[in-house]
Amino acid sequence: MHINIIDSGALLSQWTLRNPELLFMTTQSVIDEIQNRPSKSRIQNLLSTDRLRIESPDESAIEMTEQKAREVGDYNVLSPEDLELISLALTQKQLGHEVTVVSSDLAVLNTAVALGLRIMDLRGRMKERITWILKCPGCGNEEPEGASNLECPVCGTNMKRKPKRKAKI
Ligand SMILES: [Zn+2]
CATH class of the missing domain: 2.20.28 (Rubrerythrin, domain 2)
Incomplete structure (x- = not known):
């Protein structure tokens, strides 16, 4: 199973609409950040059709993500929500799933790459x-x-x- 781990930027954009064949996963804290009505209704639709799942990361993955973020120097610019999302991707990879982290946040993408995760940069700036x-x-x-x-x-x-x-x- 290939899972796309998506941040609030991906959920706020119409990226999920443009990719109707993909499966998405995120954390509850990312969902809680979304306030605007069109995005909320898109999320409801994705949840009801089981194309979006909400999961939590393992403690061990959180520790590993925090350590890597410190190593590459992103720790101070990552929010707790960012760290949790990257940790969720690591948790899913450890469960044997194929994972892509979808974000437009360069610190999220940079730490994800450092952890050996596949990424998709929504703005194409991550080189x-x-x-x-x-x-x-x-x-x-x-x-x-x-x-x-x-x-x-x-x-x-x-x-x-x-x-x-x-x-x-
Ligand atoms: Zn000095």
Whole structure:
């Protein structure tokens, strides 16, 4: 079974309508983000025809996703809902399903790629896998992006998020 794990961007767009043959899955927290009426009625329709399922990720998948997000430097820009959605994709893959993460959020897509998940970028901007770091514009000091303090521990300047490594995907 091939499952498309979709975020709120995919649910708000008409992407699901344009792909009537696909199966979708998301989390309850993503569903709760959707407020506009046309999207809600699309979701109701997908649920009633069993083309959309709502599931939760495993705890172990959440831990693995958080760790990977820290490694690649996306952790601080991912919301709890984002992390839960990526974790759901990992959980489904571990259950033996073919999975694609459908999103237009570059941090979601970047962490998903780093976890070995297949992705579909709704806006087509995702070209490279990026490892982020914090770099001090004052003294050049580098810290892992997950660092709690955004001030440079060497000179006190506010650090900036910069790509450390890029790899074609
Ligand atoms: Zn510095």
